[in-house]
Amino acid sequence: MQERIQEKLNILADSAKYDVSCSSSGSDRKNTDKGLGNASNSGICHTFTEDGRCVSLLKILLTNHCIFDCAYCVSRKSNDVKRAAFTVQEVVDLTIGFYRRNYIEGLFLSSGIFKDADTTMERLVRIAKKLRLEHRFNGYIHLKTIPGASDELMKEAGLYADRLSVNIELPTERGLKLLAPDKTFATMEKPMGYISNTITALNDTRKLMLSTPKFAPAGQSTQVIIGATDESDLEVIQTADRFYRGFNLKRVYYSGYVPVLADNRLPSLSSQVPLLRENRLYQADWLMRFYGFGAHEILDDSNPFLDLDIDPKFGWALRNLDLFPLDVNKADLEMILRVPGIGVRSAQKIVATRKFGNLGWENLRKLGISLNRARYFIVCKDPALEIKDHSPEALRHLVLSAGKSKFSDLWGVQTSLFG
Amino acid sequence: MIWLVYDGSFEGFLTTIFEIYEYKWSSVHIRKEGTSIPPLFAEVRTIVTDEEKATRVWKKLVNILDSSGVRKLWIAWLSERETIEDTILGVVKYAIQLKQNVLSNFGNEHVLQMQQAVKSIGREKHRMEAFVRFQLTKDDIYFSVIEPDFNVLPLILSHFRDRYADQRWFIFDSRRSYGIYYDLKTAEFVDFIPNSLLSKNRVSTEAFGENETLFQELWKDYFKSTNIAGRKNTKLHVQHVPKRYWKYLVEKSFGI
Ligand code: SF4
Numbered sequence: 207m208q209e210r211i212q213e214k215l216n217i218l219a220d221s222a223k224y225d226v227s228c229s230s231s232g233s234d235r236k237n238t239d240k241g242l243g244n245a246s247n248s249g250i251c252h253t254f255t256e257d258g259r260c261v262s263l264l265k266i267l268l269t270n271h272c273i274f275d276c277a278y279c280v281s282r283k284s285n286d287v288k289r290a291a292f293t294v295q296e297v298v299d300l301t302i303g304f305y306r307r308n309y310i311e312g313l314f315l316s317s318g319i320f321k322d323a324d325t326t327m328e329r330l331v332r333i334a335k336k337l338r339l340e341h342r343f344n345g346y347i348h349l350k351t352i353p354g355a356s357d358e359l360m361k362e363a364g365l366y367a368d369r370l371s372v373n374i375e376l377p378t379e380r381g382l383k384l385l386a387p388d389k390t391f392a393t394m395e396k397p398m399g400y401i402s403n404t405i406t407a408l409n410d411t412r413k414l415m416l417s418t419p420k421f422a423p424a425g426q427s428t429q430v431i432i433g434a435t436d437e438s439d440l441e442v443i444q445t446a447d448r449f450y451r452g453f454n455l456k457r458v459y460y461s462g463y464v465p466v467l468a469d470n471r472l473p474s475l476s477s478q479v480p481l482l483r484e485n486r487l488y489q490a491d492w493l494m495r496f497y498g499f500g501a502h503e504i505l506d507d508s509n510p511f512l513d514l515d516i517d518p519k520f521g522w523a524l525r526n527l528d529l530f531p532l533d534v535n536k537a538d539l540e541m542i543l544r545v546p547g548i549g550v551r552s553a554q555k556i557v558a559t560r561k562f563g564n565l566g567w568e569n570l571r572k573l574g575i576s577l578n579r580a581r582y583f584i585v586c587k588d589p590a591l592e593i594k595d596h597s598p599e600a601l602r603h604l605v606l607s608a609g610k611s612k613f614s615d616l617w618g619v620q621t622s623l624f625g
Numbered sequence: 626m627i628w629l630v631y632d633g634s635f636e637g638f639l640t641t642i643f644e645i646y647e648y649k650w651s652s653v654h655i656r657k658e659g660t661s662i663p664p665l666f667a668e669v670r671t672i673v674t675d676e677e678k679a680t681r682v683w684k685k686l687v688n689i690l691d692s693s694g695v696r697k698l699w700i701a702w703l704s705e706r707e708t709i710e711d712t713i714l715g716v717v718k719y720a721i722q723l724k725q726n727v728l729s730n731f732g733n734e735h736v737l738q739m740q741q742a743v744k745s746i747g748r749e750k751h752r753m754e755a756f757v758r759f760q761l762t763k764d765d766i767y768f769s770v771i772e773p774d775f776n777v778l779p780l781i782l783s784h785f786r787d788r789y790a791d792q793r794w795f796i797f798d799s800r801r802s803y804g805i806y807y808d809l810k811t812a813e814f815v816d817f818i819p820n821s822l823l824s825k826n827r828v829s830t831e832a833f834g835e836n837e838t839l840f841q842e843l844w845k846d847y848f849k850s851t852n853i854a855g856r857k858n859t860k861l862h863v864q865h866v867p868k869r870y871w872k873y874l875v876e877k878s879f880g881i
Pocket of ligand 1 (some may be wrong): 272274280281358386
């Protein structure tokens with residue numbers, strides 16, 4: 207019995223690891239009345255994998271049996287792998303056992319589609335429900351929903367889970383046709399729309415009736431695989447932008463394709479995981495979520511790919527040199543946010559501090575702004591440091607040769623601002 | 626120079642501050658009993674902890690710094706840095722002199738030093754909330770041993786009490802030889818640990834409860850399965866999980 211469960215865990219954790227979402231934050235489920243656990247609003251990473259990603263949730267598949275045949279997926283029907291399936295009780299026991307030992311913040315459960323969408327989804331929901339109601343578990347639960355599942359099941363899922371996700375996996379319909387012929391954008395956008403509408407509707411009701419139940423309090427997210435198909439970065443961020451606007455997503459995760467299957471529709475097994483490209487996409491994503499950039503400002507048809515050498519904000523500034531230099535003592539917050547080298551917190555500090563008097567270089571340094579990039583783009587009360595008529599190419603060269611190695615910011619994707 | 630030695634309790638420290646004002650001592654150094662050797666020509670005085678004096682100092686400080694400010698003094702004090710008492714005294718004197726909350730004035734060197742101590746101990750607290758690993762014993766107690774650099778038990782108590790309200794647990798700081806025991810009702814500090822329970826600072830296998838070995842094995846397996854070989858990055862791994870913490874971690878086979 208012990209060996210069997212170990213084997214299942216190996217198989218079903220192994221195939222779940224390509225889902226890069228690890229967040230356990232954004233929910234504040236309180237432990238009232240002496241139940242088990244709570245969801246802390248900022249989340250806790252309990253350990254880190256040897257590739258450096260945070261582990262905060264038990265991330266597993268309920269089963270890797272699947273009737274679909276998505277080319278990029280190790281669980282696909284035509285792949286010759288060992289199959290396994292957990293029972294509902296096994297997943298519950300694992301989650302509780304791990305949680306009680308302080309290994310995890312909760313559960314991230316997804317599944318191969320072992321039968322029709324509803325049967326699969328119903329099983330996922332049953333696990334969440336059992337954890338909440340029978341074990342009075344208040345830890346974090348993230349369910350990956352099954353495209354095509356009914357609204358009723360979706361509704362139940364949202365009542366017991368903290369977060370729901372619908373993984374789009376490929377950024378365009380064209381990509382889906384090629385690699386995931388059983389899926390369409392429409393079947394995936396339908397649940398996204400349902401989740402988004404239900405969150406909004408229940409939030410509105412809650413304003414009138416405090417007892418309205420919480421529905422997916424940590425919101426919904428999705429994942430896009432990068433580099434399995436030939437989509438441009440422009441297409442990727444346009445898709446993300448559409449999801450942020452249309453469905454109010456909390457996060458879009460970008461996952462550099464890890465070659466695991468030989469298939470002539472896919473990159474060869476010897477191709478590299480596009481880590482740097484993945485990182486640049488996360489930076490572009492930050493620009494859209496926190497810096498007020500539209501997708502069209504970051505890339506356009508004449509520049510459909512992100513520059514791997516420089517971060518996308520610096521790239522934007524180089525294409526828009528006519529907007530600079532900016533006077534930090536006068537400019538609006540939105541414009542200060544667009545200065546390379548100034549992050550969200552620094553921009554807010556500038557605006558707060560300048561009420562007490564005009565800022566000079568020394569003040570900016572004290573606010574924690576690294577001037578090695580910003581100084582080419584701003585003026586303050588002191589004489590300008592570096593404002594000359596540099597061409598974009600010259601400026602790019604200046605900053606790159608002064609700055610750190612272009613690979614040094616490859617990691618730390620989740621926390622890094624724009625240095 | 627006066628060298629003031631107190632018993633190592635926070636009340637003792639507050640009593641010391643009271644007496645510094647009472648006797649108008651200047652040029653003092655405050656040390657916990659047995660932590661350092663006074664310089665040759667120092668005048669050494671031993672402070673006797675006095676709850677009433679301590680309370681008066683506490684109230685006075687709450688007045689000026691409000692309770693979240695005084696909590697910061699206490700957190701800094703928990704860092705156990707050798708000269709932390711002198712640093713905090715510097716902050717207290719400065720606050721009392723100006724009669725205002727000076728904790729955001731980072732231009733003052735004592736304030737700056739104190740806030741740095743608060744920051745490092747905060748980081749350690751967060752890490753302990755992440756890295757405590759409970760082992761279930763035969764008597765149904767979830768047991769964990771830690772050896773944090775700073776004295777964080779008082780800071781992590783409420784986190785674990787709120788989270789694990791329906792199980793008995795015990796977190797033991799083996800460096801400071803005391804722990805917190807939660808008995809399903811209250812969480813209390815205890816300085817006793819049944820010796821038979823432990824070997825090499827963790828629960829000995831003979832004392833394991835049902836399924837404990839299984840869950841440890843499963844967690845190690847899980848840790849291995851989540852790794853993506855194509856993305857291996859040891860440097861980043863060690864940056865997130867510094868080696869000095871490995872001895873707490875089952876998935877690192879407790880440091881081996
Ligand atoms: S439906 Fe999901 S599990 Fe099944 S093959 Fe496609 S991606 Fe894999």
